[in-house]
Amino acid sequence: MNKFDPQFIYVGLVLPTLFAFTLIADGIHKLLRKEPAWVSFLLAVIFLLVIFVFYFFFLP
Secondary structure, rough: OOOOOOHHHHHHHHHHHHHOOOOOHHHHHHHOOOOOOOHHHHHHHHHHHHHHHHHHHHHH
């Protein structure tokens, strides 16, 4: 499997990014309901950083 195949980009970048945005939306929802949401935000930021590193190390 070539690292430039669309499947690799989809599985490696698009799906994890959508999951991170889901975590961010969950955190916003919790904040609006006045519940603690720092864990959700922290996980989302860490996940987005991992995706960012993955993008620059494995794709040109």
